[in-house]
Amino acid sequence: MTRYPGQKHYLVAVDCIIFGFDGDHLKLLLIKRGFQPEKGKWSLMGGFVQPKESPEQAAERILEKLTGLKGLYLEQLQTLGNPNRDPVERTLSIAYFTLIDIHQYEKQISTQYHAEWFPLDKFPRLIFDHSKMVELARKRLRYKASLHPILFELLPEKFTMPQLQNLYEDVYDATFDKRNFSRKVISTDLLVKQKDKDKSASKKGAFYYKLNKRKYAANFHAFLKFIPNPDHLL
Amino acid sequence: MTRYPGQKHYLVAVDCIIFGFDGDHLKLLLIKRGFQPEKGKWSLMGGFVQPKESPEQAAERILEKLTGLKGLYLEQLQTLGNPNRDPVERTLSIAYFTLIDIHQYEKQISTQYHAEWFPLDKFPRLIFDHSKMVELARKRLRYKASLHPILFELLPEKFTMPQLQNLYEDVYDATFDKRNFSRKVISTDLLVKQKDKDKSASKKGAFYYKLNKRKYAANFHAFLKFIPNPDHLL
DNA sequence: TATTTGTAGTGTCAAACGTACATTTATAAA
DNA sequence: TTTATAAATGTACGTTTGACACTACAAATA
Numbered sequence: 001m002t003r004y005p006g007q008k009h010y011l012v013a014v015d016c017i018i019f020g021f022d023g024d025h026l027k028l029l030l031i032k033r034g035f036q037p038e039k040g041k042w043s044l045m046g047g048f049v050q051p052k053e054s055p056e057q058a059a060e061r062i063l064e065k066l067t068g069l070k071g072l073y074l075e076q077l078q079t080l081g082n083p084n085r086d087p088v089e090r091t092l093s094i095a096y097f098t099l100i101d102i103h104q105y106e107k108q109i110s111t112q113y114h115a116e117w118f119p120l121d122k123f124p125r126l127i128f129d130h131s132k133m134v135e136l137a138r139k140r141l142r143y144k145a146s147l148h149p150i151l152f153e154l155l156p157e158k159f160t161m162p163q164l165q166n167l168y169e170d171v172y173d174a175t176f177d178k179r180n181f182s183r184k185v186i187s188t189d190l191l192v193k194q195k196d197k198d199k200s201a202s203k204k205g206a207f208y209y210k211l212n213k214r215k216y217a218a219n220f221h222a223f224l225k226f227i228p229n230p231d232h233l234l
Numbered sequence: 235m236t237r238y239p240g241q242k243h244y245l246v247a248v249d250c251i252i253f254g255f256d257g258d259h260l261k262l263l264l265i266k267r268g269f270q271p272e273k274g275k276w277s278l279m280g281g282f283v284q285p286k287e288s289p290e291q292a293a294e295r296i297l298e299k300l301t302g303l304k305g306l307y308l309e310q311l312q313t314l315g316n317p318n319r320d321p322v323e324r325t326l327s328i329a330y331f332t333l334i335d336i337h338q339y340e341k342q343i344s345t346q347y348h349a350e351w352f353p354l355d356k357f358p359r360l361i362f363d364h365s366k367m368v369e370l371a372r373k374r375l376r377y378k379a380s381l382h383p384i385l386f387e388l389l390p391e392k393f394t395m396p397q398l399q400n401l402y403e404d405v406y407d408a409t410f411d412k413r414n415f416s417r418k419v420i421s422t423d424l425l426v427k428q429k430d431k432d433k434s435a436s437k438k439g440a441f442y443y444k445l446n447k448r449k450y451a452a453n454f455h456a457f458l459k460f461i462p463n464p465d466h467l468l
Numbered sequence: 469t470a471t472t473t474g475t476a477g478t479g480t481c482a483a484a485c486g487t488a489c490a491t492t493t494a495t496a497a498a
Numbered sequence: 499t500t501t502a503t504a505a506a507t508g509t510a511c512g513t514t515t516g517a518c519a520c521t522a523c524a525a526a527t528a
Contacts, residue, residue: 003322007282009243012315012326048241051324055315079313079328081246081289088237090285092246092326094313147381162505179507180487202504203495396476413478414516421514436475438523 011091014059015046015130017077017137018067020102021154023163026120026170027102028134031066031113033127037088042124044133045113046093059096066115068108073099073153075144077137085129093129097137099153145171148220149190152211160198160206161185190215245325248293249280249364251311251371252301254336255388257397260354260404261336262368265300265347267361271322276358278367279347280327293330300349302342307333307387309378311371319363327363331371333387379405382454383424386445394432394440395419424449 018029033043045066049058056074064070074096081092102117109115118124120138125131145151151167161182169175185191192212197205252263267277279300283292290308298304308330315326336351343349352358354372359365379385385401399415419425426446431439 004245004282004325007245008285010246010283011238011241012244012246048238049244049315049326051242052317054317055313055326076312078310079289081283081328083286083288091238092283092289094315160505177488178505179489182506184486197505199495203497204493204503204505205495206505394476411517412476413518416477418515431476433524436523437525438474438476440476 008090011086011089012049012055013046013091013093014049014055014062015044015093015095015133016059016063016066017044017095017097017134018063019097019099019137019141019154020105020117021151021167021170022102022117024166024170026154026167027117028120028123029066029100029105029115029117030123030126031115034113038127041127043127044095044130045115049094055094056096059094059098063098066110066113067100067105068110069100069104073150075140077133077140080129080133082129093133095133095136097140099141099150101154101156103156142171149188149216152190152216158194158198158208158210160201160208162201162206163198164209188219190219242324245320245323246283246289247280247325247327248283248289248296249278249327249329249367250293250297250300251278251329251331251368252297253331253333253371253375253388254339254351255385255401255404256336256351258400258404260388260401261351262354262357263300263334263339263349263351264357264360265349268347272361275361277361278329278364279349283328289328290330293328293332297332300344300347301334301339302344303334303338307384309374311367311374314363314367316363327367329367329370331374333375333384335388335390337390376405383422383450386424386450392428392432392442392444394435394442396435396440397432398443422453424453 020027020029029045030042031045033039033041045062047058047062047065049055053061056076059074060070060072063072063074075098077095077097079092079094083090085091085093120134123134126134141150145168151164151171154167155163162178164185165176165178165181168181190212191209194208194210197207199205254261254263263279264276265279267273267275279296281292281296281299283289287295290310293308294304294306297306297308309332311329311331313326313328317324319325319327354368357368360368375384379402385398385405388401389397395412395416398419399410399412402415403409424446425443428442428444431441433439
């Protein structure tokens with residue numbers, strides 16, 4: 001077998017930017033790093049890519065270890081590889097971002113990482129370039145959610161229109177007219193109105209909706225505008 | 235200095251998907267691989283990330299080596315890292331895609347790589363997972379170009395409306411109504427009409443346009459639709 | 469000099485969409 | 499029965515989109 005002579009080898013890690021939504025605010029799941037350097041400091045959940053796994057498999061493994069959850073929405077964000085990003089030795093990190101239903105998570109969480117949810121406007125200083133990763137992930141989330149219905153990944157199976165709107169308003173740090181908002185959401189034909197209501201937030205109660213999973217899967221990419229009928233292009 | 239004990243180290247490469255436009259068709263620049271394994275086979279231009287450079291710097295270095303050009307449009311596409319993607323030893327590759335004015339390139343090209351332009355519907359079998367990278371890059375190009383004015387990167391400084399439309403039609407493998415097309419393009423306010431014409435393609439001649447570089451830089455992200463006024467979100 | 473030929477350039481109408489905006493309804497608690 | 503609170507809903511206007519066909523220009527040729 002040939003080899004590639006004279007080339008340097010590096011460590012390769014994955015780090016996960018984990019978003020959740022508690023009903024009021026978008027949150028970020030951080031852990032206390034369990035090894036040197038920077039032991040005890042706040043950090044993204046991460047780990048090294050092992051010899052027999054792909055980076056995506058590594059991210060899935062690491063996510064499951066922390067949250068107990070499989071099959072989460074997971075998207076490769078960007079690979080960061082400045083030579084000095086890790087002071088110990090050269091390590092490239094493939095950042096993934098993921099969206100989880102915060103309540104699902106609470107049932108399953110591992111306690112060994114001392115994980116906590118933090119609001120995005122007030123989270124602690126993170127190790128290495130993890131803050132930059134969070135910033136990138138946040139931009140990507142806004143970008144993607146403006147075109148595709150990914151934010152449903154953050155909600156429980158049943159949710160109300162006001163909950164959904166709260167989520168969008170928090171993600172975009174904006175307020176939307178509720179008549180226009182619900183009209184637009186309903187026009188996507190992705191939601192199925194339920195017969196029961198959530199009465200926890202008001203006397204009148206708000207009807208629950210569920211995702212139409214079939215249409216959600218099929219229409220996931222169908223949101224573009226600049227090119228005439230760009231739907232079929234992806 | 236601490237270390238990370240027991241972790242495997244891997245080679246990290248970058249590979250560049252280089253798009254050009256010859257006036258009729260979108261093209262891909264490929265080289266003949268100069269070393270084992272797969273020596274002499276068609277391949278993307280790539281190389282290993284060196285100890286003192288970031289992956290992006292590696293991509294810039296590699297691009298300049300091949301094309302002689304600096305400051306090209308360059309975007310990180312995705313990192314591919316299946317354990318067996320390179321048969322020699324485990325190598326992760328960070329794929330970048332880049333857009334170049336094919337005529338600029340012709341002035342500068344290095345001959346040592348036996349590079350050739352291929353149309354996207356008919357290019358040779360590539361080594362490793364490079365065909366997958368090309369497919370990813372093509373999707374990304376379509377996606378991105380449907381929202382942002384990146385295709386101008388493929389055109390010379392002065393271009394005509396029919397040339398621009400040809401480019402869009404080739405990228406999307408579609409035909410557009412020229413009245414609607416020019417109306418939409420002009421409404422972006424990114425173009426400056428010139429006084430002179432290109433008479434190479436018709437007797438009447440077509441007016442040249444140039445990019446308004448200031449507005450191009452400022453409005454690069456300003457194309458979205460799902461969220462009201464998403465312009466300021468990026 | 470008139471005619472032919474081939475591409476460039478332009479306008480209108482109808483439908484869909486985006487946006488601004490205010491009142492009524494349902495229910496629990498007082 | 500009244501009150502308080504959040505949920506639900508409709509309309510009108512301006513803008514954008516998309517379908518569609520004719521005229522303008524200039525070189526070559528008759």
